[in-house]
Amino acid sequence: HVPTAHTPEAAPQLPGHELLYSGKVRGLYAPLDPATGQRDQERLLLVASDRISAYDHVLDTPIPDKGSVLTQMSLWWFDQLADLAPHHVISTDVPEQVAGRAVYVRRLRMLPVECVARAFLTGGGLAEYAATGTVSGVPLPEGLVDGSRLPEPVFTPSTKAPMGEHDQPISFAEVEELVGPRLAARVRDLTVAILQRGNEIAADRGILIADTKVEFGIDPAQLGLGDGADEEIDWASVDPDVVDVVLADEVLTPDSSRFWRASEWAPGRTQTSYDKQVLRDWLTSPASGWDKASDTPPPTLPDDVVELTRARYVEAYETLTGRPFTAGTPA
Numbered sequence: 483h484v485p486t487a488h489t490p491e492a493a494p495q496l497p498g499h500e501l502l503y504s505g506k507v508r509g510l511y512a513p514l515d516p517a518t519g520q521r522d523q524e525r526l527l528l529v530a531s532d533r534i535s536a537y538d539h540v541l542d543t544p545i546p547d548k549g550s551v552l553t554q555m556s557l558w559w560f561d562q563l564a565d566l567a568p569h570h571v572i573s574t575d576v577p578e579q580v581a582g583r584a585v586y587v588r589r590l591r592m593l594p595v596e597c598v599a600r601a602f603l604t605g606g607g608l609a610e611y612a613a614t615g616t617v618s619g620v621p622l623p624e625g626l627v628d629g630s631r632l633p634e635p636v637f638t639p640s641t642k643a644p645m646g647e648h649d650q651p652i653s654f655a656e657v658e659e660l661v662g663p664r665l666a667a668r669v670r671d672l673t674v675a676i677l678q679r680g681n682e683i684a685a686d687r688g689i690l691i692a693d694t695k696v697e698f699g700i701d702p703a704q705l706g707l708g709d710g711a712d713e714e715i716d717w718a719s720v721d722p723d724v725v726d727v728v729l730a731d732e733v734l735t736p737d738s739s740r741f742w743r744a745s746e747w748a749p750g751r752t753q754t755s756y757d758k759q760v761l762r763d764w765l766t767s768p769a770s771g772w773d774k775a776s777d778t779p780p781p782t783l784p785d786d787v788v789e790l791t792r793a794r795y796v797e798a799y800e801t802l803t804g805r806p807f808t809a810g811t812p813a
């Protein structure tokens with residue numbers, strides 16, 4: 483296997499497409515009409531790079547096939563969850579430069595809420611619980627520790643912070659102020675149901691999904707808006723029993739969620755990350771010569787760390803889906 487790495491940067495130029503948003507490891511493009519050069523108002527191209535982030539840094543060493551593995555995994559989850567929510571995927575027939583790691587999606591009006599649900603307590607949720615006994619305003623049993631399984635998944639939303647900043651946790655009441663009580667209840671219930679279903683499926687494969695972040699959008703046409711319109715939306719006036727609340731972005735991937743090996747789960751300490759532990763262990767070992775508190779960029783990764791990390795992504799995909807990973811081609 484001679485890995486080819488797609489990394490010049492998270493979002494390379496793409497002929498016939500205009501870059502709209504560049505995330506840490508992903509890009510969102512508008513296809514251009516070849517005749518007029520105008521942006522297609524109904525579709526977007528969501529591209530995953532091979533870049534990986536750790537300790538709030540995007541590493542300069544790519545993980546070959548990471549973008550493709552996570553794209554294929556997300557596509558598989560959209561199918562597994564189709565009875566819970568419609569999704570935004572149109573086609574995987576994408577430009578050859580991004581084959582296997584990009585999807586054409588319906589252009590939606592995205593709800594201004596990061597929909598996070600937690601099935602196990604760790605990270606920011608654990609810190610909030612330690613300080614208040616609650617998470618996102620939801621009271622939890624006493625005596626929970628790092629990695630404790632919650633009685634049932636809890637909706638712990640946050641605001642969409644500007645690029646590069648950390649999302650801020652908000653209460654359910656604040657979500658109701660943002661999008662109205664009806665949409666707030668719907669996205670809460672959907673986010674919890676998605677994580678619940680994800681863990682039911684993953685548990686059979688020896689994987690625990692501690693938490694996940696999903697995004698929802700609504701078709702502009704169902705909001706009575708033209709495709710290109712970007713006027714303000716009165717979300718509280720939207721009835722989720724009338725419009726389709728569409729599952730967008732990526733779903734239940736190791737980038738949007740915490741993946742743990744069930745066999746390694748031990749509440750009371752930091753859990754090992756299914757996909758990023760090899761990377762984290764090397765970065766925090768003397769071998770890297772890096773100090774994560776120094777705010778200097780992490781060093782280039784040695785080949786073995788890259789290959790072991792790639793193998794973790796492929797293993798997660800093949801274990802979850804039961805399908806062999808084939809680089810560069812949609813499943």
Ligand SMILES: C[C@H](c1ccccc1)n1cc(-c2ncnc(N)c2C#N)cn1
Nearest residue numbers: 503505508509510570588589590730731
């Ligand atoms: C956060 C995410 C993002 C991805 C990649 C790079 C930077 C940001 N994003 C997704 C949309 C979006 N907007 C309209 N319709 C859609 N179907 C989607 C989706 N998915 C806007 N932002």
